[in-house]
Structures are given as structure tokens and as C-alpha cells.
Amino acid sequence: MNEATNDNLISGATGDWEVVLGLEVHAQVLSEAKLFSGAATEYGAEPNTQVSLVDAAMPGMLPVINWKCVEQAVRTGLGLKAQINNYSVFDRKNYFYPDLPQGYQISQFLQPVVGEGEIIIDLDDGSTKIVGIERLHLEQDAGKSVHDQHPDLSFVDLNRSGVALMEIVSRPDMRSSAEAQAYVKKLRAILRYLGTCDGNMEQGSMRADVNVSVRKQGDPLGTRCEIKNVNSIRFIGQAIEHEARRQIAIIEDGGSIAQETRLFDPKNGETRSMRSKEEAHDYRYFPDPDLLPLTFSQDFVDEIAASLPELPDTKKARFISDYGLSAYDAGILVAEAESAAYFEEAATGRDAKTVANMVIGSLFAGLNKAGLNIINSPVTPENLGVLVDLLSDDTISSRIAKDVFEMMFEDGPDQGKSPSVIVEEKSLKQVTDTGAIEAAVDEVLSANPEKVAQAKEKPKMAGWFVGQVMQSTGGKANPQSVNKLVLQKLGIEE
Amino acid sequence: MRASKLTDLSLAEARDGLLQKDFTSEELTQAHISAMEAGRKLNAVILETPEKAIDMAKACDAKLSYGGGGALEGLPIGVKDLFCTKGVRTTACSKILGDFTPPYESTVTQNLWDAGAVHLGKLNNDEFAMGSSNETSCFGPVNNPWRNKAKETNLVPGGSSGGSSASVAAHIGVAATATDTGGSIRQPAAFTGTVGLKPTYGRCSRWGIVAFASSLDQAGPITRTVRDSAIMLGAMAGHDAKDTTSIDTPVPDYEAALGVNLNGKKVGIPKEYRIDGMSDEIEKLWQQGIYWLKDAGAEIVDVSLPHTKYALPAYYIIAPAEASSNLARYDGVRYGTRHEGDNLLEMYEKTRGAGFGAEVRRRIMIGTYVLSAGYYDAYYLKALKVRRLISDDFKQAFEKCDVLLTPATPSSAFTIGENLHDPLAMYMNDVFTVTVNLAGLPGISVPAGLNMQGLPLGLQLIGQPFGEEALLGIAEKIEQAAEFDARPEVWWN
Numbered sequence: 011m012n013e014a015t016n017d018n019l020i021s022g023a024t025g026d027w028e029v030v031l032g033l034e035v036h037a038q039v040l041s042e043a044k045l046f047s048g049a050a051t052e053y054g055a056e057p058n059t060q061v062s063l064v065d066a067a068m069p070g071m072l073p074v075i076n077w078k079c080v081e082q083a084v085r086t087g088l089g090l091k092a093q094i095n096n097y098s099v100f101d102r103k104n105y106f107y108p109d110l111p112q113g114y115q116i117s118q119f120l121q122p123v124v125g126e127g128e129i130i131i132d133l134d135d136g137s138t139k140i141v142g143i144e145r146l147h148l149e150q151d152a153g154k155s156v157h158d159q160h161p162d163l164s165f166v167d168l169n170r171s172g173v174a175l176m177e178i179v180s181r182p183d184m185r186s187s188a189e190a191q192a193y194v195k196k197l198r199a200i201l202r203y204l205g206t207c208d209g210n211m212e213q214g215s216m217r218a219d220v221n222v223s224v225r226k227q228g229d230p231l232g233t234r235c236e237i238k239n240v241n242s243i244r245f246i247g248q249a250i251e252h253e254a255r256r257q258i259a260i261i262e263d264g265g266s267i268a269q270e271t272r273l274f275d276p277k278n279g280e281t282r283s284m285r286s287k288e289e290a291h292d293y294r295y296f297p298d299p300d301l302l303p304l305t306f307s308q309d310f311v312d313e314i315a316a317s318l319p320e321l322p323d324t325k326k327a328r329f330i331s332d333y334g335l336s337a338y339d340a341g342i343l344v345a346e347a348e349s350a351a352y353f354e355e356a357a358t359g360r361d362a363k364t365v366a367n368m369v370i371g372s373l374f375a376g377l378n379k380a381g382l383n384i385i386n387s388p389v390t391p392e393n394l395g396v397l398v399d400l401l402s403d404d405t406i407s408s409r410i411a412k413d414v415f416e417m418m419f420e421d422g423p424d425q426g427k428s429p430s431v432i433v434e435e436k437s438l439k440q441v442t443d444t445g446a447i448e449a450a451v452d453e454v455l456s457a458n459p460e461k462v463a464q465a466k467e468k469p470k471m472a473g474w475f476v477g478q479v480m481q482s483t484g485g486k487a488n489p490q491s492v493n494k495l496v497l498q499k500l501g502i503e504e
Numbered sequence: 505m506r507a508s509k510l511t512d513l514s515l516a517e518a519r520d521g522l523l524q525k526d527f528t529s530e531e532l533t534q535a536h537i538s539a540m541e542a543g544r545k546l547n548a549v550i551l552e553t554p555e556k557a558i559d560m561a562k563a564c565d566a567k568l569s570y571g572g573g574g575a576l577e578g579l580p581i582g583v584k585d586l587f588c589t590k591g592v593r594t595t596a597c598s599k600i601l602g603d604f605t606p607p608y609e610s611t612v613t614q615n616l617w618d619a620g621a622v623h624l625g626k627l628n629n630d631e632f633a634m635g636s637s638n639e640t641s642c643f644g645p646v647n648n649p650w651r652n653k654a655k656e657t658n659l660v661p662g663g664s665s666g667g668s669s670a671s672v673a674a675h676i677g678v679a680a681t682a683t684d685t686g687g688s689i690r691q692p693a694a695f696t697g698t699v700g701l702k703p704t705y706g707r708c709s710r711w712g713i714v715a716f717a718s719s720l721d722q723a724g725p726i727t728r729t730v731r732d733s734a735i736m737l738g739a740m741a742g743h744d745a746k747d748t749t750s751i752d753t754p755v756p757d758y759e760a761a762l763g764v765n766l767n768g769k770k771v772g773i774p775k776e777y778r779i780d781g782m783s784d785e786i787e788k789l790w791q792q793g794i795y796w797l798k799d800a801g802a803e804i805v806d807v808s809l810p811h812t813k814y815a816l817p818a819y820y821i822i823a824p825a826e827a828s829s830n831l832a833r834y835d836g837v838r839y840g841t842r843h844e845g846d847n848l849l850e851m852y853e854k855t856r857g858a859g860f861g862a863e864v865r866r867r868i869m870i871g872t873y874v875l876s877a878g879y880y881d882a883y884y885l886k887a888l889k890v891r892r893l894i895s896d897d898f899k900q901a902f903e904k905c906d907v908l909l910t911p912a913t914p915s916s917a918f919t920i921g922e923n924l925h926d927p928l929a930m931y932m933n934d935v936f937t938v939t940v941n942l943a944g945l946p947g948i949s950v951p952a953g954l955n956m957q958g959l960p961l962g963l964q965l966i967g968q969p970f971g972e973e974a975l976l977g978i979a980e981k982i983e984q985a986a987e988f989d990a991r992p993e994v995w996w997n
């Protein structure tokens with residue numbers, strides 16, 4: 011990337027600073043069973059009810075690879091346009107902790123299942139940027155220590171122990187918190203499209219370790235700090251902003267950055283030290299002798315590749331070319347596979363731009379306000395489509411369309427009446443009969459002779475008459491016709 | 505038939521007697537339970553399960569009465585305490601496991617019970633199978649049934665499967681399960697005049713066996729005859745989907761591989777196994793073995809395994825490295841013994857400090873060291889390279905011969921306490937056996953005679969991967985030529 015174009019610099023006392031960011035995202039693999047045992051992975055089960063003998067590291071128990079998880083990792087690798095390694099190795103990462111029953115985590119160290127790839131991130135100004143992916147590897151999750159159940163004791167829940175994670179490591183290609191957030195959003199969208207991770211950060215099925223360093227532009231990379239386990243996109247932004255400024259302040263004070271692992275505290279929006287480099291574990295990685303190297307044929311990869319869905323970037327390009335959408339609108343619609351599918355279902359065979367406007371405008375606003383997801387939208391894509399049809403063929407005005415949309419939203423999909431039925435029942439059809447409109451215009455003009463006189467002097471006043479006519483017709487009159495007649499009768503040139 | 509006589513029978517003889525209804529499994533089992541109780545001075549059995557044994561024997565008799573039953577129907581055996589046995593305490597002879605009672609059965613023992621074997625009890629072994637003398641067990645040492653003619657001192661039965669070897673040599677069980685990571689089946693067999701077979705890595709499932717060094721551990725039998733070994737292996741072996749490293753290849757009829765003609769068979773003699781300071785009696789034994797096989801029709805060829813001298817150091821890096829990680833799960837959190845501390849770290853330190861014995865702690869420290877940053881390449885990685893070279897040595901040797909003949913051990917059984925405080929002297933016991941584990945090959949130790957002190961000595965045959973049939977066939981020829989029928993004088997009753 012061209013460093014000179016970075017307009018995300020943070021200004022400090024000694025000049026502008028560039029933030030360099032790399033992310034390690036842990037994404038829980040969507041799979042019914044764990045990585046090396048048959049235990050279930052469902053979220054929210056009672057503590058220690060989804061634990062096999064292997065997960066509890068009973069003596070003599072052995073891990074056996076769950077091929078569904080391998081398939082999901084390969085699928086993800088293909089979605090990241092990455093190198094797929096037909097030969098990879100599981101290693102043991104050794105450390106002691108009560109929620110790590112084996113005393114080691116089975117992970118992949120030197121030879122991961124997926125190598126280099128890339129993600130195109132979409133920035134708010136409509137531009138895009140490529141972020142490199144260094145690798146993706148499979149590993150086991152740990153259990154959970156519970157410290158708030160007893161005054162002196164800690165408890166351990168092993169439900170998560172052994173659940174498959176994909177650790178996806180980016181290159182240090184991001185230069186602002188916004189870019190990092192865009193990266194996580196895009197990665198999450200890709201994983202959801204692929205069906206390899208549900209991306210639910212609040213349930214912990216996706217979390218990020220953020221590597222932050224700062225430097226003056228053109229300088230070599232600065233010393234980095236790693237902020238562990240940040241679990242929302244908002245927190246990722248806050249953590250980076252705080253951490254970058256903390257580092258700049260230290261350097262500008264004449265100090266230097268100590269390489270360390272830090273934690274983000276959402277309560278005060280700050281990061282604090284967790285352990286220094288000297289305190290870092292020596293994980294004593296070595297190949298797990300209980301497992302053979304992970305190998306698979308090219309056919310295995312090809313079969314998965316053949317079943318990949320259309321991914322956000324391709325879909326966005328298609329929405330732009332096939333539906334004539336703007337890059338911005340297309341980007342919003344493809345951010346979630348479900349929104350894209352909703353849009354396509356509603357847009358097929360009709361004015362797609364209007365559908366896009368209604369989805370991004372009224373629907374998203376309504377869903378947001380009601381705290382609903384597009385999957386359980388009260389307005390079905392079919393009904394939204396019909397509504398657009400009614401608008402397009404001038405059966406209703408855009409103002410009435412808004413009202414009808416709200417009625418549909420209130421009704422919900424179950425009693426979801428077709429908008430044409432609503433329009434019929436409530437007599438909301440647009441009045442296009444010129445005679446009727448003319449009568450309404452005449453009535454308003456004759457009732458307000460002073461205003462008529464003023465309007466003849468000041469043509470802008472015409473808008474007031476249009477509003478009055480629309481009101482008197484309950485919004486059903488065609489606004490263009492009203493406008494035309496008002497101007498005509500006032501003798502104002504168009 | 506008198507009860508004491510029933511314990512004289514080999515596994516094959518007992519099986520035939522049961523099939524011919526000469527006696528019942530209950531009688532056979534009761535005779536062995538009596539021998540077990542009479543042999544407590546040996547300390548070979550650390551948990552007796554007589555009631556379970558009688559119940560199992562009765563069930564076997566029911567099956568046998570209508571002509572049913574498996575290959576081991578009604579035969580009482582002992583189980584090394586490294587095998588997890590459902591509902592029966594399993595400790596690996598370590599304090600850290602306390603009274604751990606597994607809710608599951610190891611695949612190998614399950615295979616044995618499915619074949620009809622009767623469970624006499626759990627057998628002593630070195631703690632976590634780390635040792636060559638059975639002296640590191642938290643239950644105390646096992647006494648070898650064999651004693652030096654001149655002295656009354658007790659000898660070690662070898663290790664780590666010392667309870668297995670001693671119980672079989674003392675006719676407490678018709679056979680025993682054992683495990684071999686660097687020689688733990690073959691060395692104790694050699695020290696007790698029994699037959700010890702370590703199968704090819706992957707032949708028997710490791711599922712449910714307390715792990716020592718995963719890439720080296722393999723289960724196998726200790727028996728009194730080669731035929732018994734063949735019968736036992738047939739029941740123990742097989743692919744297991746629960747152990748990724750077990751290999752999916754059919755289990756042959758090993759007993760049918762006996763009685764073969766050695767004409768045209770080539771036996772390799774690796775010159776590197778003639779180590780410095782090797783005693784005359786071992787040298788003589790080896791020459792005797794060569795003569796026997798030549799006499800039986802085999803062709804003797806000289807072969808070279810040039811990297812042999814690096815095997816022991818490589819082994820004592822790889823095995824502790826894996827062990828240091830395998831034993832991390834014994835942390836006092838979920839099962840076994842816990843020693844409370846004021847904080848987590850203290851709990852770990854107290855639990856593991858008190859729970860593991862000195863030899864286990866030594867190996868955990870060595871293993872942790874060789875895997876740590878800055879030492880990994882110089883030790884662990886180098887050891888893996890040596891391992892590959894050793895494996896290649898064998899591949900090349902097997903281009904010239906079918907099996908290799910070597911001594912099983914550099915000496916006969918030594919006195920209890922003699923090597924306990926000299927780990928290097930103790931580790932030397934594995935000098936002829938570790939190469940086989942590093943290369944994943946099958947090896948068998950066959951009793952070949954007595955030395956001047958009247959103690960048994962063994963010869964080792966090393967086979968090609970999944971060459972157990974050839975190994976057993978040739979081992980039987982040594983057994984026949986040696987006419988080894990000596991028994992230890994019973995001093996322990």
C-alpha cells in the first residue's frame with residue numbers, strides 16, 4: 011500500500027503518527043460436534059453437560075479429528091482466496107490452566123491448514139482496500155473458569171473445551187480503527203455467507219486479538235502490543251483508539267513501548283497490561299503424537315470449492331451491474347447474506363432501485379427500531395415487492411406508500427395482508443382524475459384569495475397551495491398533477 | 505485334576521483343557537486366585553479382583569458348556585495397571601491418580617474380555633511405565649520370582665511391566681497384558697524367563713491406556729510360551745477408530761503362523777549390537793541363538809544398523825518430551841489426588857510435587873527442557889532426525905533379511921536397589937530394545953537359557969512392520985531349541 015495516501019494519521023505533539031494494525035480473529039467453527047470429540051457444541055447448555063471423556067482429558071483418552079471441521083476450515087480458506095495446504099500438522103501448545111484439561115491446546119503452529127489469502131474491505135467513503143491474510147489454522151477452544159459462584163472457589167465449565175476454532179491471522183495491513191472494524195465486519199460477512207461461523211460476537215463465537223503499534227510514516231514498524239479477546243466491533247474501535255494514543259503519549263514523553271499482552275476494559279474504554287514479554291509462556295509447541303498429519307486430496311478441496319456460495323464481493327458487483335444499484339447501496343445490501351437474499355427476492359422483475367431504497371430506508375429503520383432481524387421481518391419480501399409495484403404504476407403516492415409500509419410492519423407477516431388489499435380496503439388509491447384534482451385546487455384557491463395575490467408576486471408560495479391540496483385530498487392526489495394545476499391557475503411559468 | 509496342577513498349564517494347554525471339559529473355568533480361575541493370594545510377597549498384583557474373576561469364570565463356563573466362547577474363553581489373566589478398566593481402580597502405579605476408577609474400559613482389555621478372558625487383578629508396574637525395574641511404583645517394587653542361586657537377595661523383575669512378568673513367571677496368571685515404550689515388555693520378559701511381544705506400532709489400540717510417550721507406546725502380551733503369545737496378540741490386536749494411530753489392517757491367525765520351516769529365511773545379525781563391555785554370557789547366548797537358527801535352516805547374514813549408538817540418547821529425549829506433555833493433565837483439578845494450596849499455582853505445585861515420584865519428575869523436567877524455546881532444535885528436533893535415521897537403518901537391513909536377532913538385555917536381572925540411584929545405568933537396560941520402538945517395529949523376547957547364577961536370559965527378534973507372524977514362527981524355533989523349561993524355585997508362598 012502507498013503509505014503517503016494514509017489520511018488516518020493521528021496527530022501528536024511531535025507530528026503525525028501512523029497506526030499499524032494486525033488482527034487475529036478466533037472464529038468458532040459451525041459444526042455439531044467438537045474438533046476432536048463427538049460432544050455437542052450448542053450454545054447456552056447447562057455447565058458441563060457437553061463434555062466427553064476426551065474433552066475432560068481422562069487418562070488414556072485420544073483425540074480423533076472431526077472431518078466436518080476440516081471441511082469448514084477449507085471452505086473458509088477458499089472464501090478467503092487462500093492457499094489450501096493438503097498437508098498440515100497439529101501441534102500441542104503446552105500451558106497449565108484449570109479450564110485446559112489436557113494441559114495443552116491442540117493447535118497448528120508451523121504448518122497450518124490454510125496459508126496466505128486476502129480480504130477486500132469496504133470503507134465508509136465507498137472505497138475498498140485489500141488486507142492480506144497470513145494464515146488460518148484449526149485449534150481447540152478452552153473451557154471457561156467461573157469465579158463468581160463461590161467466595162473461595164472457582165468453578166470450571168468444560169462445555170466449550172475442545173470446540174473447534176479457526177484462528178484467522180491478518181497481515182499488519184490496517185491503518186485505522188475504522189479499517190480494523192471494516193475488516194472484522196467483512197470477515198464476519200464472509201464466514202456467515204460460507205456458513206462456517208455464525209459470527210455471534212456477543213456469544214463469543216467470534217473474538218479478536220488486536221495487535222497495535224505506532225510509527226512515524228516511513229519508519230520501520232514500532233513495538234506492538236497485543237490486546238486480547240476483544241468481543242465486539244465497537245470495542246475493537248475503542249481499544250485501538252485508546253491504545254494508539256497511549257503508545258504515542260509514551261513515545262512523545264521520551265519513553266519506549268514494552269512488548270506485552272493487554273486487556274481492554276469496556277467499562278472505562280482503556281487497555282491495561284496483562285503480562286509482559288518476560289512473563290510470556292514458553293508454550294513448548296511440538297507435533298501432537300496422538301494425531302497423524304492432516305492430509306486430504308485435491309478432490310476433497312475441489313468438491314468444497316464447487317459448493318461455495320456467491321460471496322459478498324461478487325454479489326455486490328452483480329447487484330451493481332444487474333440491478334443498477336450504487337456501490338454504496340449494493341455494499342449495504344450484501345453485508346448480510348440475509349439482506350441480500352431479501353432484496354433479491356423483492357427486486358426480481360421490478361424497479362430494483364426503488365426496492366433497494368425501501369429496504370435500506372423504511373425496512374432497515376423499522377427493523378432497527380423494533381430490534382428485529384431481517385430473517386423475522388414483519389414485512390415479507392413479496393409484499394414489499396407488491397408495494398413497490400403499486401408505487402411504480404402510480405396506484406399510490408410515495409407518501410401513501412410510507413403509510414402502507416407502516417401498516418404492513420404493524421400487522422406482521424402472519425396476518426400480513428398484501429399491500430394491494432390494504433390500499434383497496436382503506437381507499438388509498440392515488441387520485442389521478444384531473445377533474446377531481448382541479449376541483450380541490452379551485453376550492454383551496456378560492457378560500458385563500460390573499461395568499462393567491464401574494465403568490466402571484468412570490469412564485470415560491472405555490473408550494474403552500476400544493477400542501478393544502480394534498481392535505482384536503484388525504485394525500486391521495488397525484489402530487490405532480492396538483493403542482494402543475496396550482497402553477498397553471500396562479501399563472502406562474504414553470 | 506489337583507488345583508495346583510492347573511496353574512502349571514500354559515495358556516494354550518488351559519484353553520484346550522477347557523474345550524475338552526477336563527476342568528471348568530471356575531476351577532482354573534480359583535487355582536490362579538489361590539496362586540495370586542499365595543504370591544503376595546512378590547507384590548506383582550496391586551489390586552486383586554477375585555470376585556469379579558469368579559463371576560466372569562462362571563459366565564465363561566456357561567458359554568463353554570454349549571460349545572460357545574471366544575479365543576480366550578475362561579482363561580484368567582492379569583492386567584497391567586496402565587490399562588483403564590471400567591469400575592476397577594486404575595492408577596498407573598502413581599499416587600497422583602489416587603483411587604481413580606475409570607468409567608470406561610480400554611480397547612485392548614475390552615477385546616480380551618470379549619474373547620472370554622477372566623480378569624484376575626491389576627498388576628504392578630513402574631510409575632507411568634517409567635522405569636526398567638518396577639522400583640518406581642508407588643506400590644513398591646515387585647520381587648522377581650527368580651533368585652540368584654548363591655544369594656537370597658531379591659531381584660527386580662524388569663520394568664516397566666514388572667508385575668506382568670513376575671505374575672506370569674510365578675504362574676499367577678496364564679498371561680498378562682503389558683505395554684512397551686522402550687523395552688517395557690521385552691526386558692521384564694527376559695528377566696523372568698517369559699515371552700514378551702511388542703507388536704508393530706499401531707497394531708493394538710492405545711485408547712484407554714494411560715499414555716507415557718504416545719509415539720512409542722504399544723500394548724502386547726507377556727506369556728510363558730510363544731504359542732500363548734500368538735493367541736493373546738490375536739485377541740488384543742485390531743483397528744480402533746478411537747485411536748487415529750492404530751492401523752486398519754486385518755488381524756491374521758497368529759497361531760497358524762507357528763510351526764513354519766525356516767529354510768530360506770534370512771536372519772540378520774546387526775554388528776552394532778555388540779556393545780562395549782558386553783558380558784561373555786550375553787555374547788555366548790547370542791552365538792547360541794545364531795547357531796540354533798542356522799541349525800533350523802535359516803541363513804545368517806551380517807547387517808549394519810549404523811545409527812544404533814544414538815538410539816538411547818534420542819529415546820531419552822523423545823519419550824520424556826512426550827511424557828512431559830502427556831502428564832500435564834494430572835493437575836489435581838478433575839480427578840485423582842489434589843493437595844490444596846493458597847492459590848492455583850501452589851495447588852499445582854503441591855499436587856504434582858507430592859503426586860509424582862522422583863523418576864517421573866525427572867523425566868517431566870527433561871522433557872520440558874528439551875521442548876523449551878532455545879533448546880528445541882538442539883535436542884528434540886535432532887532426536888527426531890536420529891529417529892528417522894534409525895528407521896532408515898532398519899529398512900535397509902530388511903532388504904537383506906527377514907528378521908534380526910539380538911540379545912534382549914545387556915545383563916540378567918539385577919538386585920533391587922542396585923541401579924535405583926544411577927539413572928544412566930538404569931537407562932542402559934533399554935539399549936537393545938529402544939531402537940525397535942523408535943522405528944515402530946515388532947520385537948519379541950524369548951527365554952533362551954540360564955546364566956551361571958541360574959537366572960534367565962532372553963534373545964530378541966526384531967521384525968518388519970506387521971511381520972508378527974514371521975517373528976512368532978522364528979521365535980518358536982528358538983523356544984524349541986532352547987528347551988527352556990526351568991521354573992523359579994517357589995520361595996514366596
